[in-house]
Amino acid sequence: MDAGIIMDYEVRANGVFLRQPDFDLEQTLDCGQAFRWSRNGNAFVGYRLDKYLRISEQDGGFLFENTSEEEFLGIWAEYFDLFTDYGALKKMFSADQTLRLACDFAGGIRLLKQDGWEALCAFIISQNNNIPRIKGIIARMCETFHGFPSPFALAEADSQMLAPLRAGFRERYLRSAGELVASGAVDFSVVKDAPLDEAKHELMKIIGVGEKVAMCALLYGFYRIDAFPVDVWIKRVLAKYYPSGFPEEFMPVRGIAQQYLFHYIRCAEE
DNA sequence: TTCCAGGCGTATC
DNA sequence: GATACGCATGGA
Numbered sequence: 001m002d003a004g005i006i007m008d009y010e011v012r013a014n015g016v017f018l019r020q021p022d023f024d025l026e027q028t029l030d031c032g033q034a035f036r037w038s039r040n041g042n043a044f045v046g047y048r049l050d051k052y053l054r055i056s057e058q059d060g061g062f063l064f065e066n067t068s069e070e071e072f073l074g075i076w077a078e079y080f081d082l083f084t085d086y087g088a089l090k091k092m093f094s095a096d097q098t099l100r101l102a103c104d105f106a107g108g109i110r111l112l113k114q115d116g117w118e119a120l121c122a123f124i125i126s127q128n129n130n131i132p133r134i135k136g137i138i139a140r141m142c143e144t145f146h147g148f149p150s151p152f153a154l155a156e157a158d159s160q161m162l163a164p165l166r167a168g169f170r171e172r173y174l175r176s177a178g179e180l181v182a183s184g185a186v187d188f189s190v191v192k193d194a195p196l197d198e199a200k201h202e203l204m205k206i207i208g209v210g211e212k213v214a215m216c217a218l219l220y221g222f223y224r225i226d227a228f229p230v231d232v233w234i235k236r237v238l239a240k241y242y243p244s245g246f247p248e249e250f251m252p253v254r255g256i257a258q259q260y261l262f263h264y265i266r267c268a269e270e
Numbered sequence: 271t272t273c274c275a276g277g278c279g280t281a282t283c
Numbered sequence: 284g285a286t287a288c289g290c291a292t293g294g295a
Contacts, residue, residue, distance in 0.1 A: 032276060127277040133293065134276085168291025173278085210278050231276040262276080 005083050009072070012063075016072040019061040022086035024108020031263050033220055034112050035122050035135045036142075048079050049115050050147045081110050089256060096250070098241040099257055102264035109259050112220065116188060117181065118148055119221025120203070123213045124173045140165045154178030173208025180206050192222055199224065225255040237261045 008019040029037040029044050037046030043056035043065070053076060054065040064072055077083065090107060093099040114122075125137050142148055144164055149157070155178035162171050180186040190202045196218070203214040215229035228246075230238070238246065250257050 123276075126275095128275060128290080129277090129292085130275040130294080136293095166292060168293095169278090169289090170291080208278065212277060216276075229276075233276070266276095 005085055007077065007082055011069045014063070014065060015067045016064040016069060017059070017061050018064065018072075018082075020082065022090065022107060023062065023080070023110055024106070025055065025057055025062070027106045027108040027263070028080070028110045028112065031106070031109055031259070032131055032266075033259065034114060035126075035131070035138050038135075047142075047148070048075065049118055051075055079113055081113050084110075086110060089253060092253075093250070093257055093260070096247055098237075098264075099250075099260060101268075102260040105268045106260065106263050109263060111223075111225065111256050111259055113223050114220050116191065116217065116221035117151060120177060120181075120206075120209075120213075120217040121154075121174060123216035123220070124177060124206075124208055125167060125170055126216070127170065127208070127213060129170075137165050137167050137170075141167075149178075151178045151181035155182045170208060173206070176207035177209070188222075191218070196224060196226055200227075219255040219258070225253050226251060228254045228258055231262075233262055233265050234258060237265045 010017050025044050026039075029046065030039070034046070036048075037044050040054070041056075042058075043054050045052070045054045047053070051071075053067065056063050056065065064076055067076065086107075090103045093103055121141075122134070122138060126134050129137075144161065145153055145157075154174055157175065157178070159171065162174070165171065167174060177186075181188070186202055186205050191199045193199075194202065199218055199222070200211070200214045203209050203217055204211070209217070212229050212231055215227045218224040218227035219229060228234075246254060246257075
């Protein structure tokens with residue numbers, strides 16, 4: 001999907017200015033795929049691990065404020081998946097009635113290519129939880145550890161250290177993730193490269209990582225875009241619109257389709 | 271007060 | 284393998 005993509009950007013005194021179709025800040029940064037972004041006036045501010053960004057929409061484009069060209073190309077172009085042609089994806093999805101409606105509803109969603117460890121932690125925290133509280137726990141985690149904690153830091157942390165997070169029963173899950181990733185018992189090279197089912201089971205070695213959290217980590221953290229997290233909302237989508245199964249033709253990119261469907265069923269309906 | 275929130279571990283059948 | 288239940292926390 002990335003053949004022939006040429007980014008339309010220019011370096012300005014106050015950052016990098018990008019013209020980009022199929023991109024909406026609110027839809028992308030506040031749709032429940034990432035939990036470290038918040039609105040600040042007409043801009044969004046947030047982090048990838050410990051890398052900070054303030055990004056705003058203006059002049060028919062997007063300003064990556066105070067960002068060098070090197071940082072834009074090296075970090076953010078990848079993070080915002082600018083090398084993927086979402087127009088082509090949506091055109092393909094439009095063959096399906098439900099997906100066409102979902103893409104029409106929020107066509108500015110892009111899949112954020114988050115750091116694998118960060119996404120794993122975020123979706124461990126997400127279970128049986130709501131988005132404002134997920135954001136709160138992650139924010140307190142970064143305060144406690146003075147930045148996003150490494151696997152080793154979480155593994156070594158005692159309960160006195162973790163108590164301020166107020167993560168509840170997920171606290172021991174985070175510690176398990178830290179221990180197994182730090183020791184190499186969970187091997188991220190397997191998670192990245194092995195067949196999807198094997199990669200999923202690698203992550204499920206962690207206490208507190210089941211089918212759904214593993215799929216979210218694979219999709220958002222390791223860009224396994226054939227990963228298809230099924231939560232309560234997607235269950236509703238499948239039951240209502242795809243009683244005979246999700247279209248076979250979309251399987252290789254069904255993770256991206258899932259994004260549109262998730263947002264659609266949550267926000268357009270009800 | 272009770273219910274619910276991008277689930278998972280455990281017990282039980 | 285299917286189903287039922289408890290789980291920490293906090294907002295509605």
